[in-house]
Amino acid sequence: MSGGRLITFEGVEGCGKSTQLLLLARHLQRRGIAFVTTREPGGTALGERVRELLLDPRLVPAPAAELFLFEAARAQVVAEVVKPALLAGSTVLSDRFADSSLAYQGGARGIPAATVARLNELACAGLVPDRTLVFDLDVELAFGRARRRPSTTADNRRFEDEATAFHQAVAEAYRDLARREPARVAVVDARGTPDEVHERTKAAVADLFP
Numbered sequence: 001m002s003g004g005r006l007i008t009f010e011g012v013e014g015c016g017k018s019t020q021l022l023l024l025a026r027h028l029q030r031r032g033i034a035f036v037t038t039r040e041p042g043g044t045a046l047g048e049r050v051r052e053l054l055l056d057p058r059l060v061p062a063p064a065a066e067l068f069l070f071e072a073a074r075a076q077v078v079a080e081v082v083k084p085a086l087l088a089g090s091t092v093l094s095d096r097f098a099d100s101s102l103a104y105q106g107g108a109r110g111i112p113a114a115t116v117a118r119l120n121e122l123a124c125a126g127l128v129p130d131r132t133l134v135f136d137l138d139v140e141l142a143f144g145r146a147r148r149r150p151s152t153t154a155d156n157r158r159f160e161d162e163a164t165a166f167h168q169a170v171a172e173a174y175r176d177l178a179r180r181e182p183a184r185v186a187v188v189d190a191r192g193t194p195d196e197v198h199e200r201t202k203a204a205v206a207d208l209f210p
């Protein structure tokens with residue numbers, strides 16, 4: 001039995017991560033590949049409580065506080081969900097993972113990348129994704145999609161409410177990451193229909209499932 005793979009879904013709000021995760025999950029299911037899905041922040045009871053704090057627009061965490069909250073949720077989901085699943089031979093699909101902190105708390109909030117990377121390492125217990133998919137879409141377009149989706153509410157829109165410049169910085173940080181780690185990080189063109197993007201997504205992970 002081949003070992004499980006860790007595949008993470010990244011990109012700005014509204015680029016299609018959750019939609020594509022669901023489509024890839026269905027694809028793996030059809031192929032009989034064991035997998036679990038999870039999300040960040042969240043994926044555990046503790047993480048989902050932390051998620052509420054992080055997304056609530058009435059709260060304004062200092063950048064370092066925001067980073068620590070994300071890392072707390074991350075450490076928990078790695079320990080409770082991701083590591084055990086991989087050890088059991090299951091593939092893990094994660095809607096956001098450690099690279100989100102590099103892009104948001106690093107690139108957009110300005111915390112030095114080396115600091116974020118160090119905390120990511122601690123939270124992930126050294127675990128690195130086998131493939132990270134960065135869904136690349138014009139920020140304004142992605143943003144429009146995010147604001148219209150039914151799951152965006154007054155209680156969870158803190159990041160959606162950030163200015164366009166913030167999201168541009170996030171997108172740039174993701175592109176930087178892909179340039180620095182081309183073997184791990186695949187940029188997926190997120191334009192077009194969900195099915196069109198799904199075809200590109202499958203191509204970007206095909207080598208992991210020979």
Ligand SMILES: Nc1ncnc2c1ncn2[C@@H]1O[C@H](COP(=O)(O)OP(=O)(O)O)[C@@H](O)[C@H]1O
Nearest residue numbers: 013014015016017018019145146149192193194
């Ligand atoms: N390729 C696409 N074309 C048009 N709308 C899309 C596409 N992919 C997703 N959507 C819609 O856009 C919104 C944001 O997509 P979602 O998958 O939630 O993005 P993310 O998880 O990256 O924030 C949702 O309402 C979703 O149904």
Ligand SMILES: [Mg+2]
Nearest residue numbers: 017018019095
């Ligand atoms: Mg989503």
